[in-house]
Amino acid sequence: MSSIIHLKEEAITLRKAGKSYSEILRDLKLSSKGTLSAWFKNVELSSQSQKLLKKNADLAIKRGLHKFNLERSKRIIKENEVARTEGAALIGKISSRELLILGAALYWGEGTKSERNLNNRSLSFANSDSDMVSAYLKFIRDIFKVKEEKIRAGIHVYPNTNLEMAKKYWSKITKLPTDRFYIVTQVSRASQNNRPYNSLPYGTVVIRICYRKLFFRVKGMIQGLTESTKI
Numbered sequence: 001m002s003s004i005i006h007l008k009e010e011a012i013t014l015r016k017a018g019k020s021y022s023e024i025l026r027d028l029k030l031s032s033k034g035t036l037s038a039w040f041k042n043v044e045l046s047s048q049s050q051k052l053l054k055k056n057a058d059l060a061i062k063r064g065l066h067k068f069n070l071e072r073s074k075r076i077i078k079e080n081e082v083a084r085t086e087g088a089a090l091i092g093k094i095s096s097r098e099l100l101i102l103g104a105a106l107y108w109g110e111g112t113k114s115e116r117n118l119n120n121r122s123l124s125f126a127n128s129d130s131d132m133v134s135a136y137l138k139f140i141r142d143i144f145k146v147k148e149e150k151i152r153a154g155i156h157v158y159p160n161t162n163l164e165m166a167k168k169y170w171s172k173i174t175k176l177p178t179d180r181f182y183i184v185t186q187v188s189r190a191s192q193n194n195r196p197y198n199s200l201p202y203g204t205v206v207i208r209i210c211y212r213k214l215f216f217r218v219k220g221m222i223q224g225l226t227e228s229t230k231i
Contacts, residue, residue: 016049123215
């Protein structure tokens, strides 16, 4: 009996200290909330105890939300990785025809398509995404067998760009020698005050091929894509 009385006194002390039922059950190794309800039935909590109880309850809610958010974030990250793996598996190894379509689509989105000077047209593709540039060059080299000496490259940089680093970077990506790159330094009005410092540390690369017939062949491929995807 004295043991029960001692537990009851401890429970009341903890309750007045602002502890929740769950915390008291855990600390005293009890199992019944009903027992605590009976013990606390005639216990009057001071305003200070009530404030402590509310404060601890708010903290418990925050901890619960924090734990929930952590678990949710872990679940989302895992789901994203599964989705990424499934997406990669859907592509697998691409055929020559698929590379042809991919390259035409890349040029459709990022290439120069103006036909104003019909006698001096060239394929001109610009981007800052190294993977996209690499895929485009694979299309040019593998599908059209363009000779390396016909491929010219330029780098559009900003005043803060390290030119040597930019040349070495794009040379590695494109497999073109560093002396093949011309440099254009630019500061557009739109980006002069808005572009974050070093947002494009290596600038934008431009791949240019002076080959009029190839230009119009790619334009025809884009026309084929357009006609094949009309809704």
